[in-house]
Amino acid sequence: MSRHYSPVTLIGAPTDVGAGHRGARLGPEALRIAGLGEALMARGLQVLDRGNLEGPRNPWLDAVDGYRHITEVTEWNRLVMEAVYGELRDGRMPILLGGDHCLGLGSITGVARWCREAGKKLRVVWLDAHADFNTSEVTPSGNIHGMPVACLCGLGPEPLTHLSGVSPAVRPEDIRQIGIRSVDEGERRLLKQYGIDVYDMRYIDEVGMRAAVEEALDGLDEDTHLHVSFDVDFLDPSIAPGVGTTVLGGPTYREASLVMEMLCDTGRLGSLDIMELNPLIDDHNRTAILAVDLVESLFGKSTLLRD
Numbered sequence: 556m557s558r559h560y561s562p563v564t565l566i567g568a569p570t571d572v573g574a575g576h577r578g579a580r581l582g583p584e585a586l587r588i589a590g591l592g593e594a595l596m597a598r599g600l601q602v603l604d605r606g607n608l609e610g611p612r613n614p615w616l617d618a619v620d621g622y623r624h625i626t627e628v629t630e631w632n633r634l635v636m637e638a639v640y641g642e643l644r645d646g647r648m649p650i651l652l653g654g655d656h657c658l659g660l661g662s663i664t665g666v667a668r669w670c671r672e673a674g675k676k677l678r679v680v681w682l683d684a685h686a687d688f689n690t691s692e693v694t695p696s697g698n699i700h701g702m703p704v705a706c707l708c709g710l711g712p713e714p715l716t717h718l719s720g721v722s723p724a725v726r727p728e729d730i731r732q733i734g735i736r737s738v739d740e741g742e743r744r745l746l747k748q749y750g751i752d753v754y755d756m757r758y759i760d761e762v763g764m765r766a767a768v769e770e771a772l773d774g775l776d777e778d779t780h781l782h783v784s785f786d787v788d789f790l791d792p793s794i795a796p797g798v799g800t801t802v803l804g805g806p807t808y809r810e811a812s813l814v815m816e817m818l819c820d821t822g823r824l825g826s827l828d829i830m831e832l833n834p835l836i837d838d839h840n841r842t843a844i845l846a847v848d849l850v851e852s853l854f855g856k857s858t859l860l861r862d
């Protein structure tokens with residue numbers, strides 16, 4: 556199946572201010588070295604690499620009042636939101652190269668702002684081992700990469716929940732989470748309270764990846780903008796060791812490829828985040844190479860021969 560895409564733009568966000576490990580700041584370069592731009596061009600896409608955003612350094616301090624580095628996290632998210640929004644406004648598809656997953660907040664806030672202006676519906680597919688739905692009251696770490704989905708739903712500190720002025724930035728019913736297998740105690744209660752649609756690994760084991768993804772994509776139509784937020788720790792650590800917060804029991808390569816191919820088949824992909832890659836704990840960049848391979852599937856690479 557051939558598909559028309561708008562030109563894509565790579566936006567590097569080299570920071571780990573939201574994480575509990577340092578090294579995700581090197582993610583954008585590792586993805587470039589793994590050939591992300593070339594792979595997309597080989598799929599026939601027009602690719603513009605904007606280089607890296609420049610934001611505050613990581614001060615590497617302890618959490619204060621349940622948040623670590625909130626000032627720096629806010630500034631990075633503001634920069635990301637403006638960059639992502641700007642690309643969509645100019646008719647290009649933003650691909651955010653993280654950086655830690657706290658930046659999913661800025662990215663999706665920018666996407667949601669554009670969708671409101673363009674009169675589009677939004678569907679967020681969050682591929683992750685974690686739900687990232689903590690607040691300062693329930694977080695075990697204070698690391699804000701564990702909080703972006705809560706902030707998108709209006710739960711969190713005002714500077715993060717009101718990045719674009721509108722809160723909640725996203726309606727909880729527009730979010731689907733796939734691959735989840737590590738949820739903190741208080742976080743679980745909040746997920747239920749906000750009615751987040753979670754396709755956890757237990758459910759995927761029981762019904763299979765295909766049925767889970769079909770359900771998660773149900774109701775997409777030609778007016779829907781699909782945003783994919785890909786936390787690389789979604790993948791099983793045996794194939795993707797280069798992330799700060801590995802959790803056993805994730806999708807295999809085939810399962811992950813299937814998810815990407817099914818997301819591609821919707822024809823609705825409008826924006827993407829590739830997050831949490833940490834080359835300092837990787838093995839010869841294999842996790843970045845795998846991420847690039849899966850992004851190729853998201854843009855149409857497939858082993859399917861039967862009709």
Ligand SMILES: NC(=[NH2+])NCCC[C@H](N)C(=O)O
Pocket residue numbers: 655656657685687689694695696697698700701702737738739786788800831
């Ligand atoms: N984007 C991520 N890798 N998030 C990991 C979050 C881990 C844990 N739930 C926390 O809040 O600290």
Ligand SMILES: [Mn+2]
Pocket residue numbers: 656683685687700786
């Ligand atoms: Mn995450």
Ligand SMILES: [Mn+2]
Pocket residue numbers: 683684685786788789800831
């Ligand atoms: Mn994660």
